Amino acid sequence: MNNENILYLISLLEKQMENKKKEAMKGVNKNKELQALDRMESNLLKDVNEVINIENEKIWDLIKDEVEDLDYDKVMQSFSFIKMLLEGNKKNNLGFELDDSQKTLIELLLKGMKTKKIKLEEEHNRKLEEAANSKDKIGIYKDSISALKNSTKIKSLDLIEEIFKVNNISLKKQNEIILDLIRHNMNLSTSSESGIDSIFEKYGYDYNKLSADIKLLVLENDPSENIKAIRNFLPTLKETDKVFSYILLYSEPSIIKEISEIAYKELIDFELICKMFNIFIKVNKEIISLDSKKEKISKVGAYEYFKENVEFLHKINISPSKASKINPLILITPTHILKENDYIQTNNYKINPTSIIDKINLLTSFESIKIIDSYIEAGLYNYILKNPFLVTSVPGKMRFYNLKYARQNQIPIFTKDETGNIAMIKGIHSVNSFMGITDENKEQKIGAITIPNAEYDEIVNNNYDYSISPSLSNYKIFDYLKNYEDFNGMMYIFDENKEGNPIYISKNKVLRYFSILINNGVTNIEKALLYSFTKDLIITEKEYMEIKSIIRRYI
Amino acid sequence: MKELIKLGIKESTIKKLYDKLPFSIIFNIESNIDNVIDIITYLKNINIDCIDEILLYKPYIFYMSKEKLNKLFSEENIRIKVTKINNDITNLDFI
Incomplete structure (x- = not known):
């Protein structure tokens, strides 16, 4: 299993893991108490007078466990006396010498310091060990190395990309390694296949036409079943098409079959289906974008929307094929938006589009309820009834600021257009030029307030x-x-x-x-x-x- | 969508696009960005001046091929159509 490229990758991973360990260990600060104790011990060894600077409580803390049944008061008394003698010597040069029992106490203190230092060093080493083996930082390397060494499936593909980048691996070498990784994973998952490239070949595709990025993603998503389904149900797709890669990586054989059958039965243009290819991906499927950002994204699929929308269009007597020709977005628009827009047409608002184009565009428009409300509040409900297509577009809210200004200032808003029909005056739809109203000054011009709601x-x-x-x-x-x-x-x-x-x-x-x-x-x-x-x-x-x-x- | 800023689309429009459109549609526009660029370039060349609004309110236009759009615009007087669309983008539905 472990060929030259895999062994090379293992060595890169090990090297990177060691670097990460060092990095993690740098983050563990040397114990301050240990550093202080080090200094204290070194000073005391050089000069016994140093004991004067050590607080009695600290002394007790260091020696209390060195000898059984030590008497706190006696020990403290003895150290106070030692300190007094040493201070006397220091100030008045009296030349007192410590007796044997006093020297024993100083030695006991040094011994206590050593014991404490050992404990603190052990604790520090344990923290270093923990950092060096942190599951967060190191676990991913360990798992990948172990997968490669023990012939199990490798999953951490971001890591492989990082390894390539850090070690500045040439594109040619990257491709070689990826190919071997794919073989490594495939051999583990499909015993009947000898490698991913041969699966591609079996269904008439050339694996080498995929980009290195896609090859890397193939590692995570065993594509053998999807290749078969693409060949059977979407035979005109080429391996170089982005849509091929998305379906290969993120769809499912049953979905490919189902969508193709619906499209065939409903006479929905196949070219369109390929443009709206996220209908092959479930709404909640988490995928990695194949554009330059390569982000993990979710809720971008439209499989459920497509199915429900086709059903819903039939329910309201509209041909999905015709609707998708007028506005392809009807295939991937969330179904609740279609239902909301149907509500406008069939229920309380009584908006009744006269042409199928109006009807379809209204079904797929966004925030149409809010747009109708705004027209009503501009006093133009009757105008909307006669021109329902206006509901499908609105250049921001500016149109309504312009209308409000016109109403406040008794400016007529209707005129005859070039064809003699009644239309709103030019500029009323403008975002930036009607009567000097701009996005910046619109509230001021009208005296509008921001409602705190x-x-x-x-x-x-x-x-x-x-x-x-x-x-x-x-x-x-x-x-x-x-x-x-x-x-x-x-x-x-x-x-x-x-x-x-x-x-x-x-x-x-x-x-x-x-x-x-x-x-x-x-x-x-x-x-x-x-x-x-x-x-x-x-x-x-x-x-x-x-x-x-x-x-x-x-x- | 950075490519669109190079074509003169405002950053605020791109932001609005992300705020307003469902993920499924944004993702699809991003994935068909080459076609979107082609269509924007075409619309600019025929003097359409409300491309930001078209992107926000008529995104389906970006699923047409440049050839189809060319055919639609050249069937009648292109100048009148462009003027109508620049006055009100809803007229785009009727070209």
């Missing part, structure tokens, strides 16, 4: 249930608010001051957000209502106070 955002942003809660009938405020509804019940219109510039608020928005908050246990009704009314609303302080006062009046 982000606290429920997490609840509403993670909730895809748009049904209005039946429990809302328990809240009297909605009965009172009927007086403020417009003729077709789509919005509340507040014009308390009768200044001819009323506040429009999307009724569905209020009921939807309030339902979500109530269903999620929010109990502060006033705050929940204020949030539901003012969420995403472009509003002046005066208007905000007016809404607040109405809520307080009827709550």
